[in-house]
Amino acid sequence: MDHPGHTDTSGHILVVDDHHEIRDLLGRYLQQHGYRTSLADGGRTMRSILKEGGIDLIVLDLMMPEEDGLSLCRHVREQDGPPIIMLTAMGEETDRIVGLEMGADDYVTKPFSPRELLARIKAVLRWAQRMAAEPQPETDSNRLLFDRWVLDVHQRQLENREGVVLPLSTAEHRLLTTFIHHPRRVLSRDQLLDLTKGREAMPFDRSIDNQVSRLRKKIEEDPRNPTLIKTVWGGGYMFTPEVTEQ
Structure with missing residues (x-):
């Protein structure tokens, strides 16, 4: 109504x-x-x-x-x-x-x-x-594979290899997309803020560390010992898996 x-x-x-x-x-x-x-x-x-x-x-x-x-x-x-x-x-x-x-x-x-x-x-x-x-990523595929996950870029959905969809917030999706497009590179917190376009618009509890922590809980087998998003002491974070197109 x-x-x-x-x-x-x-x-x-x-x-x-x-x-x-x-x-x-x-x-x-x-x-x-x-x-x-x-x-x-x-x-x-x-x-x-x-x-x-x-x-x-x-x-x-x-x-x-x-x-x-x-x-x-x-x-x-x-x-x-x-x-x-x-x-x-x-x-x-x-x-x-x-x-x-x-x-x-x-x-x-x-x-x-x-x-x-x-x-x-x-x-x-x-x-x-x-x-x-944001312009669409320069890729011929809408679906990007990493580790045991598939990200549908256009639908903004993350799913496992069995096709079970995992809900992502707007912020989490943007952060994951940023990592996927910068694999195996150390990204500082300031770089991640700039790349996610969130510096001015960030809601109050949306620090990069909080976002990374929530993303890890969703995609890591053991969030306490992450292997996909690694912390680089004094530097920031690095996304480690190989990314391929489906």
């Missing part, structure tokens, strides 16, 4: 929360700042709105009675859907981490100020727009 109001000047935001007071508050606030908004009280309405297309970002409550935000986050990532900012309660740190690993791009902890959420939305949208504007 669209929230009537101001014209769309900055993007179309879908707010998913089972508390109608929070939905209405955020809908009105975002409209006042130039966004078009759609509101959903749960997963069923969210899926229906997403099928219509045109959503630029989802604000998704983590705790909902019918279908929780973690499963909805995974669904959106598997469908190559828009960026996600999760709303979480103070005590839900474990769920917050799981949500980031399932592909959420950022989170805001309740209680929060609408101004804080607006800043997160602007940062994530800038990131997503920069990614969309």
Whole structure:
């Protein structure tokens, strides 16, 4: 259900929360700042709105009675859907981490100020727009193989050799793509910030070290003893596997 109001000047935001007071508050606030908004009280309405297309970002409550935000986050990532900012309660740190690993791009902890959420939305949208504007890699193949993984560059999906898709956040996908295009080279943290176009748009907890740690948890057999993304002391990181086209 669209929230009537101001014209769309900055993007179309879908707010998913089972508390109608929070939905209405955020809908009105975002409209006042130039966004078009759609509101959903749960997963069923969210899926229906997403099928219509045109959503630029989802604000998704983590705790909902019918279908929780973690499963909805995974669904959106598997469908190559828009960026996600999760709303979480103070005590839900474990769920917050799981949500980031399932592909959420950022989170805001309740209680929060609408101004804080607006800043997160602007940062994530800038990131997503920069990614969309990036030229496609100079390769004849859409699918790149490394170790036991296949990255579909155009679909922005990572899957294992059995075809099981692993959700990646926008930031994780951009970082992995950067490593793949610079294999067996030592990249400093500053170089990685520049290459991922994230220096200005980085959400608050998106340091390169945090991104690398989350990426390792997804692609390494033993994240505590990484062999694919190695730390080069005093230098940065190096992506070690051979990359081939499928």
